[in-house]
Amino acid sequence: MSKRGESKSLSADVYSRIREEIYNGTLAPGSRLQPSVLGERYNASTTVIREALALLAGERLVQSRTGQGFFIPMINKDELVDLTTVLCHVEGLALRMSMERGGLEWESSLIAAHHRLARTPRRTEKNPDRYSQDWSNAHKEFHATLLGACDVPLLLDMCQQLMLATELYRVWVSPLVTHNKRDYAGEHAALLEAVLAGEADRAVSLLNEHARTTANMIIENWPEDTEAMIADGIAKYGVE
Amino acid sequence: MSKRGESKSLSADVYSRIREEIYNGTLAPGSRLQPSVLGERYNASTTVIREALALLAGERLVQSRTGQGFFIPMINKDELVDLTTVLCHVEGLALRMSMERGGLEWESSLIAAHHRLARTPRRTEKNPDRYSQDWSNAHKEFHATLLGACDVPLLLDMCQQLMLATELYRVWVSPLVTHNKRDYAGEHAALLEAVLAGEADRAVSLLNEHARTTANMIIENWPEDTEAMIADGIAKYGVE
DNA sequence: GGGGTCAATTACTTCGAGAATATTTATTCT
DNA sequence: AGAATAAATATTCTCGAAGTAATTGACCCC
Numbered sequence: 001m002s003k004r005g006e007s008k009s010l011s012a013d014v015y016s017r018i019r020e021e022i023y024n025g026t027l028a029p030g031s032r033l034q035p036s037v038l039g040e041r042y043n044a045s046t047t048v049i050r051e052a053l054a055l056l057a058g059e060r061l062v063q064s065r066t067g068q069g070f071f072i073p074m075i076n077k078d079e080l081v082d083l084t085t086v087l088c089h090v091e092g093l094a095l096r097m098s099m100e101r102g103g104l105e106w107e108s109s110l111i112a113a114h115h116r117l118a119r120t121p122r123r124t125e126k127n128p129d130r131y132s133q134d135w136s137n138a139h140k141e142f143h144a145t146l147l148g149a150c151d152v153p154l155l156l157d158m159c160q161q162l163m164l165a166t167e168l169y170r171v172w173v174s175p176l177v178t179h180n181k182r183d184y185a186g187e188h189a190a191l192l193e194a195v196l197a198g199e200a201d202r203a204v205s206l207l208n209e210h211a212r213t214t215a216n217m218i219i220e221n222w223p224e225d226t227e228a229m230i231a232d233g234i235a236k237y238g239v240e
Numbered sequence: 241m242s243k244r245g246e247s248k249s250l251s252a253d254v255y256s257r258i259r260e261e262i263y264n265g266t267l268a269p270g271s272r273l274q275p276s277v278l279g280e281r282y283n284a285s286t287t288v289i290r291e292a293l294a295l296l297a298g299e300r301l302v303q304s305r306t307g308q309g310f311f312i313p314m315i316n317k318d319e320l321v322d323l324t325t326v327l328c329h330v331e332g333l334a335l336r337m338s339m340e341r342g343g344l345e346w347e348s349s350l351i352a353a354h355h356r357l358a359r360t361p362r363r364t365e366k367n368p369d370r371y372s373q374d375w376s377n378a379h380k381e382f383h384a385t386l387l388g389a390c391d392v393p394l395l396l397d398m399c400q401q402l403m404l405a406t407e408l409y410r411v412w413v414s415p416l417v418t419h420n421k422r423d424y425a426g427e428h429a430a431l432l433e434a435v436l437a438g439e440a441d442r443a444v445s446l447l448n449e450h451a452r453t454t455a456n457m458i459i460e461n462w463p464e465d466t467e468a469m470i471a472d473g474i475a476k477y478g479v480e
Numbered sequence: 481g482g483g484g485t486c487a488a489t490t491a492c493t494t495c496g497a498g499a500a501t502a503t504t505t506a507t508t509c510t
Numbered sequence: 511a512g513a514a515t516a517a518a519t520a521t522t523c524t525c526g527a528a529g530t531a532a533t534t535g536a537c538c539c540c
Contacts, residue, residue, distance in 0.1 A: 008306040009501095009523070036491070045525045047287055050493085054291045058298015060394065066248040067531060069492060082392045089333045093326065152322040154300065154405075158398060165394075249493070276521075285495045290523085307502055309522060 014042050015052035022061060022072060023164060025171040028230050033062060033070040059161060077222055080169050084215040087162040088208040094147040094155050095207055096200050102149030107196060113138070113145040114192045118185060130175065142188065146195070146207075166214065172233055174221040182213065254282050255292040262301060262312060263404060265411045268470050273302060273310040299401060317462055320409050324455040327402040328448040334387040334395050335447055336440050342389030347436060353378070353385040354432045358425060370415065382428065386435070386447075406454065412473050414461040422453065 018038065021027050033053060035046035042049070053070045056062040063071045098106070117138040124132045131139075147159055187210055194203040223229040258278070261267045273293060275286035282289070293310045296302040303311045338346075357378040364372045371379075387399055427450055434443035463469040 011523075012306060034491075035493095046492090047494095047526090048524065051290055051294045051523095054294040055298045058295045060397070066252060067492065068533095083394065085337075086333065086392065086395050086398075089329065093329045097325075152326065154323065154402075155326050157300065158326075162394075251493075274521075275523095286522090287494065287496090287524095291493095307500095307522070 010044055011048050011051045014038075014044055014048055015055050017042060018049075018052055018056060019061065022056075023168050023171060025175060025233065027072050028233060029072050029168075029172060030074045030230065031072050033072065035069070061161075061164070074226075075169055075172060076226065077219060080166070080215060080218060083162060083165055083169075084211055087159070087166060087211050090155065090158050090162060091147065091207055091211065092204040094150045094152075094159050095195075095204055097150035097152065097155070098147050099149075099195060099198065099200050099203065101151055106145075106149040110142075110145050110192065110195065113142045114188060117142045117188060122184065146191075166211070169218050170214065172230065173218045173223075175233065182217070187213075250284055251288050251291045254278075254284055254288055255295055257282060258292055258296060259301065262296075263408050263411060265415065265473065267312050268473060269312050269408075269412060270314045270470065271312050273312065275309070301401075301404070314466075315409055315412060316466065317459060320406070320455060320458060323402060323405055323409075324451055327399070327406060327451050330395065330398050330402060331387065331447055331451065332444040334390045334392075334399055335435075335444055337390035337392065337395070338387050339389075339435060339438065339440050339443065341391055346385075346389040350382075350385050350432065350435065353382045354428060357382045357428060362424065386431075406451070409458050410454065412470060413458045413463075415473065422457070427453075 018027075018033070027033070035049040035053070038044075038049045039046050053062055053064070057064040057070065060073075063073045065071065102110075117135070120132070120135045120138045122131055122135045143163070144156075144160075147156060150156065187206070191203060191206045191210065194206055258267075258273070267273070275289040275293070278284075278289045279286050293302055293304070297304040297310065300313075303313045305311065342350075357375070360372070360375045360378045362371060362375045383403070384396075384400075387396060390396065427446070431443060431446045431450065434446055
């Protein structure tokens with residue numbers, strides 16, 4: 001096990017693997033990220049792990065307390081609300097700029113991405129309680145394409161970072177949200193339509209509603225005791 | 241020389257020193273950040289430098305190309321325009337939230353910060369071509385106080401990161417901007433007045449104008465040849 | 481029995497050298 | 511002579527251990 005990936009540098013490789021495991025749900029909020037144990041898991045030296053963790057700390061995906069090592073940040077309800085507010089604004093700006101700057105080429109690839117998303121099943125028979133990996137990827141790509149034409153790397157990074165943070169909440173608070181009555185297909189179709197029609201205001205409000213619905217869904221499922229929830233999640237995922 | 245600072249860890253110390261030198265103008269855009277060279281300057285091992293650089297890379301303050309080490313990002317005019325647009329939006333959101341959430345305590349400290357700023361001279365006789373360190377700090381604190389009551393660390397980080405990036409441009413493109421006709425005092429007073437009056441729209445537009453004026457000032461002074469400008473800057477600062 | 485101090489242990493941080501990789505220079509071939 | 515290849519050089523990336531700070535547990539005192 002733990003075969004080495006085909007990345008350019010070991011450090012970058014470890015970086016993306018840790019990042020992956022963070023919003024896989026493998027690494028629980030509040031848990032310690034010890035270079036020694038991670039190093040054993042990834043067959044890498046502690047120095048390499050530290051560098052990867054430092055990188056993640058810069059992105060605020062992990063927290064670093066001097067002299068006490070690295071941790072996954074704790075989650076709380078109020079922060080999710082604020083996070084969503086910021087996400088809506090930043091995402092809105094990105095979408096407006098994207099619509100202004102994106103040409104025919106962009107519209108085409110957006111339609112393509114939407115089609116791919118629409119034709120990818122959200123659940124599989126094998127694992128009906130989670131979103132399928134394919135759908136998750138297609139969803140991510142649709143959103144990335146949507147905002148991508150704004151052509152401001154910094155802004156796109158912010159969006160991605162914020163979405164990632166939200167995703168983290170979803171994974172830990174309501175991992176079994178696939179059984180909801182939400183009309184994803186409809187939401188995406190309406191969004192696409194508004195974008196192609198060039199109606200920025202409508203598109204932005206649809207996108208914002210999309211984000212807020214996700215947040216509300218999480219908040220509704222919020223348990224009284226966060227720690228218990230996390231313990232529960234750990235039991236489900238089977239991590240130490 | 242190169243006495244060790246009084247920070248908690250060597251790594252954190254080096255981190256802030258590099259960060260400092262980046263927007264001091266000591267480290268030029270495009271220049272290489274070699275762990276060996278920096279390690280000698282700060283009396284630290286390459287590992288420590290790498291960790292500090294990784295942290296900065298996560299914040300996008302330095303660029304990391306695999307196998308080629310770390311660099312200070314290159315600057316260009318279009319990016320500054322986009323940067324300013326994003327800054328205005330994010331800053332606007334932060335100000336609105338700050339005004340909603342900030343109470344009497346906040347208003348008081350804002351008035352205090354403004355007063356400190358107003359009474360601090362922008363130039364000194366010793367170095368009349370640059371903003372004085374005191375004024376620069378007071379200015380920074382006024383803005384930080386202004387947005388601080390929003391109480392969303394992530395949002396504040398974004399603002400700071402964006403302002404820092406803009407500041408970087410100012411340092412390299414027009415380091416001698418103190419000889420302008422800009423009415424800083426008036427701008428700040430008007431802003432304070434709008435905030436205290438509770439007029440969010442007016443306050444935001446004043447703040448945005450503040451940022452845009454800075455950006456425009458830089459763009460007007462933009463030289464034809466960026467590389468020559470940087471070389472010029474290096475000559476002025478006397479770095480290798 | 482509760483609280484505080486001290487030692488033992490654990491784990492975080494730093495180091496400098498060795499292996500891997502990119503860049504530069506020199507050489508050879510067309 | 512110019513381009514492509516190959517050796518040489520410089521630099522980055524990785525490692526495992528040594529140093530240093532923080533935590534845990536035991537012990538003693540109140």
